[in-house]
Amino acid sequence: MTLRRRLAASLLAVVLGPLLLGAVAVGVGASRLAEERATERLDAAAAVVGTAVQSVCQRARAASEALAATISRGDRPLSAANFVVTRGLADAARVRNTNGTVVAEAGPRGSGWGDCTRGTAPAGGSTVIAASVPLHRSDGASAGQVSAALTVSAEDLSGLVPIPDVDVTTRAADTPATRAAAAGRTRIDLGAHALRLRVLAPAPGRPIETVLSTPAPDTTALYGALMLVVLTAAGASLVAANVLARALTKPLQEVATAAESVADGDLDARVPVRACDEIGHLAGTFNRMTRSMQAYVAALTAGRDQLRRTLALLGDTMSSTNDVDRILDVVLESVVATTAAEGGIVLLTADTQLVGRRALGLAARGVRPDGVRLKIGDGLLGGVAATTEGRLGRVSADVHLSTGEPDCRTFIAVPIVGPPHPPALPGGRLLGVLALYDRLGGDDFDDGDLLTVRSFAGQAAVALENALLHRVAPVTVSHNPWRISLPATRPSFHR
Incomplete structure (x- = not known):
């Protein structure tokens, strides 16, 4: 019915x-x-x-x-x-x-x-x-x-x-x-x-x-008159009910038809707003929803194209060079553009420390990558390196920033872990930490962003491993199989 x-x-x-x-x-x-x-x-x-x-x-x-x-x-x-x-x-x-x-x-x-x-x-x-x-x-x-x-x-x-x-x-x-x-x-x-x-x-x-x-009272005529009145009223009510039902359901039918068009992929479908009532409000909300979906689809398409370009650039870079700095620059630029972060930094392990290697968008905050040195386990980034677990959120009383870490409101930090191989532990060795700060627009980073940053961190780990394999200069591996030891000063790789 x-x-x-x-x-x-x-x-x-x-x-x-x-x-x-x-x-x-x-x-x-x-x-x-x-x-x-x-x-x-x-x-x-x-x-x-x-x-x-x-x-x-x-x-x-x-x-x-x-x-x-x-x-x-x-x-x-x-x-x-x-x-x-x-x-x-x-x-x-x-x-x-x-x-x-x-x-x-x-x-x-x-x-x-x-x-x-x-x-x-x-x-x-x-x-x-x-x-x-x-x-x-x-x-x-x-x-x-x-x-x-x-x-x-x-x-x-x-x-x-x-x-x-x-x-x-x-x-x-x-x-x-x-x-x-x-x-x-x-x-x-x-x-x-x-x-x-x-x-x-x-x-x-x-x-x-x-x-x-x-x-004696004759109720036959009375009941006949009442029946005539009821039948007349029923006929008029039936006509009025059909007209009113048609008037009320027509806007809903228009919304249903537009929804079917949207379900079939036509995001240009719109519902005419005929009155300022609840149904008109529903039609206006539906139109706003389709416009938002169009904008969202456009953003997804643009993000997909950007991701494709970024992945292509990253793949071309890693296949054409063993320059660690160049690889880290490409990875940092790509992940910052993909997540719409204001800036980011890459730190590599050196014995029991994390040493800043490359940074992007942090100069206005007075941060130089070579000036960031943290002990593993100290502060936010040191804690991520110690636990090898990614973190995201807002800076609060529960989040401790070390003195050398960049100031921020929101953050994402993930470890850069190389693939496991003997005599390393099964989880792979720690190569560094990749961190992003303060999303553009003031929004918080979400779990999708965390997965994206982890993916780029994995690409960076593979690139670093390949660069180390092709490196001519000696690389000192620490006794901790989870870390590679880099010089206290900025390490140099043969290109």
Whole structure:
């Protein structure tokens, strides 16, 4: 999977993840809110229905009290009952004696009235509710009971309940809602929509069993709208993610293409810097790297050519002359040029001393090669001669310079050791020391420089051995097989 596709997928995940979670949260929250609103509508309708039925019961009781008061004043029970009905105080009236026998009745006849006081529902599908009060004679003795009844229809209840989206009907009505309520269901699906149901059972002050219905929340449209929003956002996010991923990965692709060109050897490859951001910084760094590589390769090429010329000159010199001074001059010039040192010196062994023989670039420091004499083991160069191990570094408290040694900041010193031959020890005999001082530019010498100087020291050792073999004048070899003895003064070789 390419970086562009991974980046596009990551951007989509970042965008669509919260969007999907938000859509789910909105859907769940909206559904719950709709359910809560439906419940609130049913609660409000139940409270209003209870109040409305109680008000009907209070009217029936007021009519009963008026009927009882009329009879107590001496009116005939039938006349009083007809009066209450004709005046519209009640739909029906009934008077009973102390034995419970009906002695007078006006209005529709029926026995299935609901009782407001007890909270019993009307019987036989009736919607008539009544309120009863005791009947007393003028002397206060009980004379029976009077009842006044009012008819409460579903239309009356709907008119009494001003709650929008709530339908109120009596249990006696034959509707899908009442049939579902009779089956104990709280929800009914009518195809185009669904209804939430609630049954209000009869209770004191509310003797009519009523059924409340309100539209159930329809989440289909809500979830459809949310899905449409999510799909639209997903499409837009996909396009934006691809465009953004392409814009972000194009500079990286340019860097990768340039890197492949560099790997194939084209150091002229460059990356356009299009912006001042991290990728632009990367492109600029890549360009600086390729320029540095070009400079480094050019320096390596120049160094290689210089080394070839130096080695050619050194080989020609050693093959054409046995002059020790000439050979040492060529070796010193070559190694100083190769390592970019400010100066150097060659010291040869003479008994237990190191005597300066040739120097280059040290005149400004007041150093003459014939004025440098060190005991083997004394100072930096004497220590190198004693241990026959090369050293490099900076002059510090740990590096002791003898009085006769040149002052310096950095140094390389290696022994000049001839090839072993009897009766010499296997390691070869010490012929002298080659030292370089202070690299141009102030940089320290490194291990590569040490290897280079050792190589030139080896060439110098071979040249010295060849010169000694062709020397006509006698050479005194010290009893130490590691050293050759040179005169205290400057030795001379026959040319």
